[in-house]
Amino acid sequence: xxxxxxxxxxxxxxxxxxxxxxxxxxxxxxxxxxxxxxxxxxxxxxxxxxxxxxxxxxxxxxxxxxxxxxxxxxxxxxxxxxxxxxxxxxxxxxxxxxxxxxxxxxxxxxxxxxxxxxxxxxxxxxxxxxxxxxxxxxxxxxxxxxxxxxxxxxxxxxxxxxxxxxxxxxxxxxxxxxxxxxxxxxxxxxxxxxxxxxxxxxxxxxxxxxxxxxxxxxxxxxxxxxxxxxxxxxxxxxxxxxxxxxxxxxxxxxxxxxxxxxxxxxxxxxxxxxxxxxxxxxxxxxxxxxxxxxxxxxxxxxxxxxxxxxxxxxxxxxxxxxxxxxxxxxxxxxxxxxxxxxxxxxxxxxxxxxxxxxxxxxxxxxxxxxx
Amino acid sequence: xxxxxxxxxxxxxxxxxxxxxxxxxxxxxxxxxxxxxxxxxxxxxxxxxxxxxxxxxxxxxxxxxxxxxxxxxxxxxxxxxxxxxxxxxxxxxxxxxxxxxxxxxxxxxxxxxxxxxxxxxxxxxxxxxxxxxxxxxxxxxxxxxxxxxxxxxxxxxxxxxxxxxxxxxxxxxxxxxxxxxxxxxxxxxxxxxxxxxxxxxxxxxxxxxxxxxxxxxxxxxxxxxxxxxxxxxxxxxxxxxxxxxxxxxxxxxxxxxxxxxxxxxxxxxxxxxxxxxxxxxxxxxxxxxxxxxxxxxxxxxxxxxxxxxxxxxxxxxxxxxxxxxxxxxxxxxxxxxxxxxxxxxxxxxxxxxxxxxxxx
Numbered sequence: 001x002x003x004x005x006x007x008x009x010x011x012x013x014x015x016x017x018x019x020x021x022x023x024x025x026x027x028x029x030x031x032x033x034x035x036x037x038x039x040x041x042x043x044x045x046x047x048x049x050x051x052x053x054x055x056x057x058x059x060x061x062x063x064x065x066x067x068x069x070x071x072x073x074x075x076x077x078x079x080x081x082x083x084x085x086x087x088x089x090x091x092x093x094x095x096x097x098x099x100x101x102x103x104x105x106x107x108x109x110x111x112x113x114x115x116x117x118x119x120x121x122x123x124x125x126x127x128x129x130x131x132x133x134x135x136x137x138x139x140x141x142x143x144x145x146x147x148x149x150x151x152x153x154x155x156x157x158x159x160x161x162x163x164x165x166x167x168x169x170x171x172x173x174x175x176x177x178x179x180x181x182x183x184x185x186x187x188x189x190x191x192x193x194x195x196x197x198x199x200x201x202x203x204x205x206x207x208x209x210x211x212x213x214x215x216x217x218x219x220x221x222x223x224x225x226x227x228x229x230x231x232x233x234x235x236x237x238x239x240x241x242x243x244x245x246x247x248x249x250x251x252x253x254x255x256x257x258x259x260x261x262x263x264x265x266x267x268x269x270x271x272x273x274x275x276x277x278x279x280x281x282x283x284x285x286x287x288x289x290x291x292x293x294x295x296x297x298x299x300x301x302x303x304x305x306x307x308x309x310x311x312x313x314x315x316x317x318x319x320x321x322x323x324x325x326x327x328x329x330x331x332x333x334x335x336x337x338x339x340x341x342x343x344x345x346x347x348x349x350x351x352x353x354x355x356x357x358x359x360x361x362x363x364x365x366x367x368x369x370x371x
Numbered sequence: 372x373x374x375x376x377x378x379x380x381x382x383x384x385x386x387x388x389x390x391x392x393x394x395x396x397x398x399x400x401x402x403x404x405x406x407x408x409x410x411x412x413x414x415x416x417x418x419x420x421x422x423x424x425x426x427x428x429x430x431x432x433x434x435x436x437x438x439x440x441x442x443x444x445x446x447x448x449x450x451x452x453x454x455x456x457x458x459x460x461x462x463x464x465x466x467x468x469x470x471x472x473x474x475x476x477x478x479x480x481x482x483x484x485x486x487x488x489x490x491x492x493x494x495x496x497x498x499x500x501x502x503x504x505x506x507x508x509x510x511x512x513x514x515x516x517x518x519x520x521x522x523x524x525x526x527x528x529x530x531x532x533x534x535x536x537x538x539x540x541x542x543x544x545x546x547x548x549x550x551x552x553x554x555x556x557x558x559x560x561x562x563x564x565x566x567x568x569x570x571x572x573x574x575x576x577x578x579x580x581x582x583x584x585x586x587x588x589x590x591x592x593x594x595x596x597x598x599x600x601x602x603x604x605x606x607x608x609x610x611x612x613x614x615x616x617x618x619x620x621x622x623x624x625x626x627x628x629x630x631x632x633x634x635x636x637x638x639x640x641x642x643x644x645x646x647x648x649x650x651x652x653x654x655x656x657x658x659x660x661x662x663x664x665x666x667x668x669x670x671x672x673x674x675x676x677x678x679x680x681x682x683x684x685x686x687x688x689x690x691x692x693x694x695x696x697x698x699x700x701x702x703x704x705x706x707x708x709x710x711x712x713x714x715x716x717x718x719x720x721x722x723x724x725x726x727x728x729x730x731x
Contacts, residue, residue, distance in 0.1 A: 015528045023611045037532070037699055126611045128602055128696025134432040194693070200603055201695050352532070353698040356612050 008033060012040055019048045023126055023356040026366030030343075030359075037351045042344040050370040057330040062088050062162060062297040065327065070156035072334065073368035075115040076310040078107045078147075081160035086241055087306035087317040088162040091299035097288040100164030101242040106177070106280050107150070107159060109273040113184065114143040115311035116266045116273075119363045123263065124195050126360035127204050132195050139187060142180045146173070162297060164290030177281050181274050188270075196267065205260035209346045209358025212257055219345065220338035223313025224269060225362055228262035230255040235309035249276050262361040298325055312336055312363050336368040378494030405497050409486055413635060420634040421448045423681075424688055431692040452627065460623035465526030474524060475621065475628035477517035482635040484510045488564045489642050492652050492673035496565065503564035504556060507643055508549050511598065514636065515541040518600075518607065521629070522617040533616025536699055537600060537607035543706040544597040544604075550714035551587035551594065554721045555647045558584070558730060564646060571650035574658070579731045583721035588648045590714050595640040596687055597702070599633065603694035606702060641683035645676065649683075652676040 008014050018029040027048035033041040053072060057065040066084045070077035082104055089096060096104075121136030144154040149170055151159035159166055195201050211221065216229040226233045234251040236244040252268040254261035299321035307316045313335025320329040339362045347355040384404070388397040422437070422445060429436025437444030462471055488503040490496040500506055515538055522534020556562055558580050559570045570576075576584050597604035608616035618629045645651055652672035656664045697705065724730055 013528060015532075021614060034532075037536075124695060128605065128609065128611060129694060130428075131432050131692050134434060138433060195695075198695065200697055200701075203701055204695060204698060351698055351700065352612050353606075353609070353696070 019045075023359070024366070025122060025360075025364060028340075028364065028366045028369070030355075032352070032355065034352065039347050039350055039352060039355050042347050042355065044340055044343060046370055048370065049367050051367075053371045054330050054332060058327055061325050062299060062327070065330070066160065066162075067156075067158045069332070070158055071367060072332065072371055073310060073312060073315070073336065073365050074155055075118060075365055076111050076312065077155065077157050078111040078159060079308055079310040080315060081158060082108055082242075083306055083308040083310075083315050083317045085160040085162050086308065087304050087319055088297065088299065090306055091302070091304045091319065091321060092162065092293065092297060094163050094291050094293060096164050096242070096291055098243075098285045099287045100289045100291070102280055102284045103165050103169060103289060104160060105242055105244065105247070106277055106284075107147075107157075107165075109276045110143050110146065110177070110180075112273045112311045113270050113277075114140045116270050117143075119266060119311075119360075120191065120195070123357075123360045124201075126356050127201060129195065129198075129201070132191070135187070135190060135194065139180070139184050142176075142183065146176055146180065149173075149176070161290065163293040164288070166290075168289045169284070174281055174284070177277065181277060181281075184270070184274060191267070196263075202260065204353075204357055205258065205263055205361075207258050208350065208354045209259045209262075209361060210257050211342060211346055213255075215342065215345060216257075219342040221313070221342055222335050222338065223309065223311070223363075224252075224262055224265040225313060225335075225339045225342075227251070227253050228265045228361075229257040233314065235307050235314055239307060241306070241308060243280075247276050247279050249273075259358055259361045266363070296325060298323065299327070307333070310335060312365065312368065313339060332371060334368045334371065336362075336364050336366075340364055340369055378492070381495060409483060409497070412486075413483065413631065416638055417631040417634055418448045418452065420638065420684065421451070421630075423684070424634075424691075427685060427688045428692050431689070455627040455630075456624055458623035460625050461620075463526055463620050466620065467524035467526070470520045470524035471620075472625070474517050474521035475625045475632070477520065478514055478632040479517075479628045479635075481510060481514040481517060482632045482639065484513075485639045486635075489639070490564055490568055490646065490651055490676075491642075492671070492676055495673070499563065499565050502562045504552050504567070504643075504647070505562050508545065508552060511548075511636075511639075512541065512545050514632070518617050521621070525617070525620040527620050529613040529615070529619045530617050533607045533609065533613045533619070536609070537617060539699070540600070540604065540606060540702060541598055543703060544594040544710075547590050547706060547710040547714050548594040548598060550711070550718055551591040552643075552647060553718055554583055554587035555580070557718070557721050557725050560725075564651075568646060568651040568653055571653045573656055574731060575648065575650040575653065575655070577648040580721070580724075581730065583717050583724060584648060586713065586717045587721070588644070590710055590717070591644055591648070592683075592686070593710065594706075595644060596690060597706075599636040599640050599687075601633075601637065601687060602691040603696050604702060605691075605696060606699055609696060611696075637684055637687055638680065641680045641687065642676075644683050645679040649679045650675075651679075 013034045015032045015034055016029060017032055018024040019027040024030065029045040029048065031043040031045060032039055053068050056068055060068065066081050069080040069084050072080055117136040117140045121133035124132035147157055148154045150173065151157045151166065211229045213230045216226040216231050222233050230253055232251060232253060237251045249272045252265050252272060254265050301321055301323040304319045305316060307314055315335055316333030318331040319327045322328040343359060343362065347358050388400050392400065426436045437447035440446040440450050462468055485507055487498040488500050488506055518537045519534045522530040555567060555576055558576060559567045561567060577588050600607045618626055621629060652675050654667035654670060654675055656667060
């Protein structure tokens with residue numbers, strides 16, 4: 001009976017936020033215990049979009065399983081594919097040609113910019129401002145256009161293959177990327193005027209959803225969520241892959257640990273990503289875009305692990321091979337799952353509005369959490 | 372000077388009715404006429420304001436807005452209304468049926484009642500009651516009852532939370548709205564709407580009353596936005612937190628009534644603001660510029676009224692599509708820690724200014 005009317009044994013109101021709710025950005029269900037407007041406990045319930053991707057991968061070959069991973073974190077599909085390709089290459093001991101590496105990194109960073117832009121719009125929407133979403137999509141749309149021209153898809157790209165990328169770039173690629181970079185830089189002041197400098201926005205973000213450095217580490221946070229708390233955890237810097245050790249960029253770290261810090265980290269990361277693309281776009285070397293690999297890939301017996309920095313944090317790919325055509329076991333360490341785990345700690349004692357705002361700054365993509 | 376005036380029309384109808392019938396029947400006829408006119412106005416206002424909101428939002432959000440149904444999409448809101456009328460009005464199982472069904476009508480009736488003392492044009496006023504602005508403040512605070520009823524009777528936790536927020540918000544902000552209305556009452560020395568407008572013949576209060584009037588104007592605009600539950604104070608709806616707040620469970624025409632009442636409330640709020648601070652239907656007059664004043668007089672009073680109101684409505688819409696939402700504690704802080712003390716101080720200031728005669 002008590003369960004039915006949604007009051008727990010201490011007389012607090014229990015509210016289901018989700019699985020279908022505008023604030024959860026997907027099918028996440030939060031069982032929130034409320035005392036008036038104050039959040040007492042947040043209990044995330046998962047599994048509404050579980051597709052057992054890891055199990056599916058076990059029956060797919062090393063070429064095929066990469067495509068499934070686009071459906072995990074669909075906002076950084078390129079980077080997921082990149083992680084898997086790198087892990088397979090590690091097993092095959094294949095060296096990717098320099099041109100392939102350049103293309104991969106450019107596409108990764110474009111994905112990161114697109115993902116952060118979408119997050120920026122969604123974050124403003126969580127706070128009740130609808131207009132920024134359209135501004136973010138104005139620039140994001142151009143990036144997805146480039147993706148479409150390059151690899152035929154706008155969201156689930158499947159462009160990375162073991163040994164490089166699937167096709168070469170189209171001749172107009174450099175010009176278009178430069179145009180986008182210029183437009184994004186030009187329009188960036190609009191973002192700052194509309195949202196960053198807004199006094200209501202600042203008050204909603206400051207001193208809200210605090211994560212200390214220790215908590216960020218112990219809950220396994222990564223990516224901008226952890227960097228907002230002052231943890232140096234950029235995989236591109238710590239464990240560089242492809243040509244990240246040759247490009248010049250700064251790891252963006254803020255020390256405040258609140259929602260505003262995480263916001264600023266992401267906004268500055270857009271600048272850094274653009275900076276990386278600017279360095280590479282004019283210097284793409286000639287040559288092969290894909291290394292010669294066998295038609296049927298077989299990884300030697302053993303365990304392989306590769307981590308990359310997605311737009312949301314550290315993505316780990318762990319492959320156990322028995323020497324066959326398909327992996328024996330695959331495990332993904334997804335950034336969203338670990339980042340979500342800190343939600344209860346972070347939102348306890350705040351108001352409902354802050355729960356939504358703070359959850360937004362974790363940048364959750366639910367298919368990434370459930371897989 | 373022969374100028375177009377709605378006053379003539381109302382006078383003709385009034386005289387004709389009293390000449391034809393005995394006074395009781397004539398009065399009843401006038402009641403019916405006014406009621407029909409008010410309902411017609413509601414329908415038209417709802418359609419026009421929803422369309423305006425969507426177009427304003429589209430311009431701000433760099434998109435086109437409705438453009439399929441009819442030229443420039445002007446029939447879009449009509450189509451939407453038709454859809455809402457034809458939709459089934461569900462009552463959830465857990466709801467208190469009576470209160471659930473009554474709530475939208477209460478909100479609607481309140482919005483309708485405030486219309487009474489509003490002067491739409493020169494001599495075009497339903498009821499020029501001698502406590503006009505007091506009546507407005509008194510009635511406008513009733514709408515919270517409808518909202519609380521809707522939230523409570525829905526049997527939905529989101530609705531309940533939304534209604535509680537709305538209650539706290541409207542009760543707090545009407546204090547500020549009342550204080551800023553008082554500022555003008557002090558300057559005019561009358562509660563009667565026609566007197567307040569008549570006092571602005573040689574200049575609107577926002578210019579004549581200088582500093583205190585401007586402060587009161589800004590406070591009234593903020594408090595009015597909060598009272599009508601519009602962004603950035605739309606906590607009662609708070610889409611990203613409470614899905615749709617107090618009207619989560621409403622569908623069909625009952626939802627449409629809430630929707631309509633929101634727009635009517637915006638309209639009423641803006642008309643009051645225009646009446647108190649921008650001279651209602653009074654043309655813009657500048658001191659002794661006789662020629663200029665004379666030209667301004669040629670523009671009909673109804674145009675002046677509509678223009679001012681539309682401008683204020685546009686400002687309110689502009690707010691909505693620009694600002695993020697406040698948190699509930701920030702909302703109450705803003706009222707109790709900033710607006711209310713400033714409003715009280717402002718009232719003191721305006722009293723001194725009125726006594727000393729330091730206004731123009």
